[in-house]
Amino acid sequence: MNIVLIGYRGTGKSTVGKVLASRLGRTLVSTDAEIVRRAGQTIPEIVAKLGWDYFRDLESTVCQELAMRDGLIIDTGGGAILRSQNVDSLKKTGTLFWLTASIQSIASRIGGDTQRPSLTGTKSFLEEIQEVLTERTPKYQAAADHVVSTDGQSITQIVDTIQSCL
Structure with missing residues (x-):
């Protein structure tokens, strides 16, 4: 059984995933890191050159492949849930934990992140999050x-909360 972390960027998925993997002796896999590795480009570069649809296609492939493995901690990108096939694949072999945070917490955590392109392109930072x-x-x-x-x-x-739910 995999443990799958979902949620908006800045909710703690990567940090929680690292600690959880260490504590449980499991392998942590970040879907975003796997996409970057396969594409040989950063996410902003992928999106600028090839578009969001291409990025989402890569993400779907990665989610499907990871779902075929067992015993992983999977740190998904914030938009992995946008495609139902990703959720369906991940749920087959995983328990999905949605990490949440307030808009203010998210904004303070990701304010300096340059590895993520704008999702709306026209809104202010806080408006985009909302x-x-x-x-x-x-x-x-x-x-x-x-x-x-x-x-x-x-x-x-x-x-501890996640472990108590397992």
Whole structure:
């Protein structure tokens, strides 16, 4: 059984994934890192040169391949839930944990991130977070087996919460 971390960027998936993998002696795989490795380009470069559809196609391939493995901690990109086939694949062999955080927490955590292109292209930083969360929240809710708030929680507390659900 895989442990799959879903949620918007800045909710703690990567950090929680590292600690969880270490604690459980499992391999951590980031879908975004795998996409970058395969494409030989950063995510902003992929999106600028080939578009979001191409990126999402790579993401779907990676999700399907990881779902065929067992015993992983999978740190998904924030938009992995946008395609139902990704969710379906990951749920076959995994338990999905939706990590949540307030808009303010997300903004403070990802404010300096240059590895992510704008998702809307026209909004302010906070407006973009709000708009994307409004669009994605129903998809995260539908996909999640468990919901874990990361606001005001230490990494240890979040990992303990996840472990208690397993």
